[in-house]
Amino acid sequence: MAIALPRLANREMARSQSDALRLFPTRWSRNATVGLIVAVAAFPLAVTSEFWLSVLLFVGATAIGALGLNLLTGFTGQVSLGHAFFLGVGAYTACYLGNPPEGAPAGRGLPMVVWLPAAAIVPALVGLVVGPAALRLKGNYLAVVSLGLVFLGAHVFKEWESVTGGSDGTSVLPSLAVGPVDFAGIGGLTKNQSLFYLVWAIVAISALACKNLVRSRPGRAMQAVRDRDVAAEVVGVSLARYKLGAFSISSGLAGLSGALYAVVLTYVEPGTWSLPLSIQFVAMVIVGGIGTTMGGILGALFIGALPELVKHYSASIPFVARTATEEGLSLPQLNQILFGLSIVLFLVLEPRGLAALWLRAKAYFKAWPFSY
Amino acid sequence: MRHLSRTAVASGMAALALVAGACGGDGPSATGTTGDGGSLKAAPGFDPATNTIKVGIISALTGSGAPIGKPLTAGNEVFFNRVNAKGGIAGRYKIQFEERDSANEPQKAVAAYNELKGNVALLAQTFGTPSNKALLTSLKADGILAAPASLDADWVREPNLLPIGSPYQIQAVNALTWYVTEGGGTGKKICALSQDDAYGKAGLEGVDFAATKNGFTVASKQSFTITKGAEAGAAVQSLKDAGCEAVFLGALPSDTAALLAIAARTQFAPQWIAQSPSYIGALAASPLKDYLARTFLVASEGTEWGDETVAGMRDMIADIAQLKPDQQPDYYFAFGYNQANAVVQVLEKAVALGDLSRSGIAKAAEEVGTLTFGGLTGDYRYGKAANRVFPRETTLFKVDPAKPVGLAVVKKSFTTDAAKEFKIG
């Protein structure tokens, strides 16, 4: 079907196409990215507070899951409240394969190069099995059925004692060494400092892979399914294939996230993988910016760090009880209320989340000082 | 940056203490005269400039654990405030407490722990079995001492934990042994109803031990999942069908209410004997109060609320009147009060030994000897974790809505022979 249309010179076209497809099209964005990576890499060396390191470890671990959920909900338009289940599958996979054999429940003592990829692959496969039934349903029905997945999953986690330790839970003590590098303590660094590099390197790789995915053929197809499923089918996009693919990848990233979350936590029990955790992930996606890769990370940062900031500066917040015995609003309650409020306010006022705010701010500063 | 220097100091001192220990006893930091705090060195959570010792509290202050966690923490606070009112530890070191909420979720407990660990001397409360399990690895790695708010027998042999009170297992052994010997339960059909988790299993272990020692068989064992709105009727029905005349209960208060309501409705009225956290004062004010008064016994410790003949109780009531007059009678409060008492005794010892570093506190816990609570809970002999001797006494209460907390003593602070023989891992 060669078509005789007016053509531009071929080579010129190709060059401009390659340019247009660069991930970081301008020098500014390239420099900013390099700067960001350097800043993240320097963080654990500059800020040695165990507390802030631990906060950012949780943020990093959850950011990976948020990236995954964003693929499913943000880019493919499928609501899922079942994300926590897949985090659990990933975590228990990591425990079962990586934990030492002498523990209870006994692990297999396999190295990280085995258990870490497995923590992504096993949930992805579970997603492939569960997906076809769930994805027949639309909208509200899918939301509630995926909720059922969390409850059914919790039952399985509780009963499968030989792998999960049942309701007693299990310690998470897999080897964190890759060859000579042991992320339980690189060089003279503490465990949290070392883990920081592992977790955030995986965040970076996941984010890059997600970014690539959504700008290439499968990602476009996912967005087509989200925007208008009938039209997507008509241009030849298979709904089943892309819904299921997104579900599976999202589950895989959730598993990876769950494994790292468990490593940071050092102990997990079936109650860890419950509905509030799922809600947290959806909140991250919403607050961060639905349908943007950066949104997942921003959302995880916001949801993870805001309560800690509030706690830290609580002295300057009026009307808040200082101790457990005081009556009235306590800090944790205030934080939960802020969490609920941020979901509602973002959806009502800025449904495109922090990412949109960021882009707006960037546009503003690009034009600065001509800010009209 | 201050964190860094403190941590460095701490690890340096830890190393020093280790060397000292290896050299056989008297370390350099312990050479100071006892009680002379002027020679105490700075340590995580201890600031010699202000003479304050900071302790952490990780409790359930929100969520379904809060009705237990809040009075517990209030108990901690009142005891610490009482000590501070008298000048502090050794009369000169004020205790400062930092509270964090875990909502009884392990991940929140771990986050709170990471926040606190750099600047507290020890944890005066870590709430709930799951959170304690989650924290144990880190406590060991960081060498921090924590007082668990949980009566699991597993904690007794953990050097980094400072449990108080007799474990659930002992409650069950004492109560059931009493029942079949002098409680009128000879030859009766005895059954058990327990929550299907570590907490329920702990009591069940005691039930089985009591059965072996006293030569009865458990006619029916039923379990239930923390109800979460589900129907627990079937378990009660099965007990009724099995003809149970006494049932040992291991539940949490909200489930107790649901289970007993079904029992009351279906005219099932065995002798209920419950491990202590199954009961809460509110039950004695609920529509179930008459049924409870007829059928319900609670295995716990100490004495009746307000019993002025017991020194510990007299002090506690006085402290409440002075420091927190709006506090309602509550046995979780008493537990928290006792727990803080134990922490204070260990800190006193550490000061006496002249070392408030982590290793110093750990050493104090080993050398503190017997912790006493004025009769509020049993004496607890400390030493190396393997040699700790936990109390084996139980007080049996019946429900009496006229009493504070709705509990009246049936038999006070007794230890059965069976309980003396009970061994833990």
Added chain:
Amino acid sequence: MGGVSELLEVRGVTLRFGGVTALEDVSFDVRGGEMFAVIGPNGAGKTSILNCLNCLYRPQRGSIRLEGRELVGRRPVAAAALGVARTFQNLGLFPNLDVLDNLMLGRHQRMTTGFLAGALWVGKARREEVANRQRCEEIVEMLELQPFRHSSVGTLPYGVQKRVELGRALAMDPHLLLLDEPVAGMNLEETEDIARAVLEIRAELDLAMILVEHDMRLVMDLADRVMVLDFGRVIATDEPAAVQSDQRVIEAYLGKAS
């Protein structure tokens, strides 16, 4: 008519929804390169025919063959793979994607990058992306969409969106193009833009098209042949001039009007 040289053969298609018959024994052929129009009063079943042709609806009876291959019983994705492209009456674009991405989705069946290759990006996935983007840029040129290349489609004026949808259909390199009221709701200028584009496509691509349209003037100007439907039945299939003077057609329209 008839014979194997026909591009599309529709035979005895009957479509029912519950008790309602939307199409009754509809038969027609479309030749290669032909502009075939379907007209009729509202509810006559025009859009239903298109929905059958790209397999959104499954007729209870009848056969639809494209280049000898049966379409009845297949999924819309299969119809797309066999070369059926279409535009929708009320637009079927992906509003949150930009114009280029919408066009690139037209190329979906012509590309092969899977999930893994897409996530890795380097190598084949990238080359394929570049090559197909070029094709889309050509369509952008042809339909004069340059100013909107990176605008979200949902933010564009209606007339432009209609052009984008046409472009997306073209990007599929179809054998048969279904146009469902391409100028509905457009002003005169926009209508002329589309008409010009359609003529250009005809001239350059030699592509068979089925046009469903209310605008009689457009139909009469563009179509080679016209089929008239009324209540799901074919009442005439002929050249525009002949159809216009057909008594049954006039009755169907006037009857409706009065």
Added chain:
Amino acid sequence: MTKLLELTFSGTIRGALYALVALGFVVIYKSTGVINFAQGGLLLLGMYLTYNARVTWGVPFWLAVLLAATATALVGALVERTVLRRMVGQPVFAVVMVTLGLLIIVQQVIPTIWGYDRLDLGDPWGVRKVSLGPLDVEVKDLWTLALAVIVLAAFFAFFRFGRYGVAMRATAFDQEAAIAQGISARRVFALSWAIAGAVATLAGVMLAAGSGGVDPSKDIIALAAFPAIILGGLDSPLGAVVGGFVIGISQSLTSGYQPEHAPFLGEGFDVVMPYVVMVLILLVRPYGLFGTREVVRV
């Protein structure tokens, strides 16, 4: 036999509670197309307001329920006006999450005011019981059953004959078109939230009455009632009630017989039984037993 009867009865009562909660979901879904995850929050609010009126202010019980239902209805309508109305036309997940966000807020505000302790509702029934043949039945349970039936009948009459009921069905069909038609659609939306608030209060009161007790974790029943509405079909009041009973009874029978006859399913299987039933039915009927299939328009 007594066991079977006993289990069926207690399952029926639980089913009636599910049905009351589910009816609240249905009235909102039917008119606005929103699954209201905050229904559990309305339930809590109604429950605590009843407690406050009855115990703190000493108002007679039924008057307290009436006051609380009215107040909760107003809160429902207010939430619709201030928040949900802005979400018209937004994607499903966004609306679901807004209601979840509201639930999270209510879950914290309630204990801030009333604390976490278990409170006694002060209802007239307590644990009084009557004998029905071989069964001993709590008076409260009979009221629960009766209320579920009365509310269902009221819904039926309302949707069939009431002016707003008919308008509600119309708006459910096309929200934006209904909004465009003006004020009546707006009133219908607010009204449906108000009704949901009132029904939630009844559910909360029946849940807390007698030995139930008032505490902030009682909203969990709303999650357990989801399978009931999904089972019955999101937009069918009759389906909600049938779904409620099916779930309640199957849960109760599971708790009675599964430990003996199917122990491999694990302890506490009855807790997840509703979800198992839901998934099985949805595999066969993707829109529930009584639900309306969403029409795909091209």
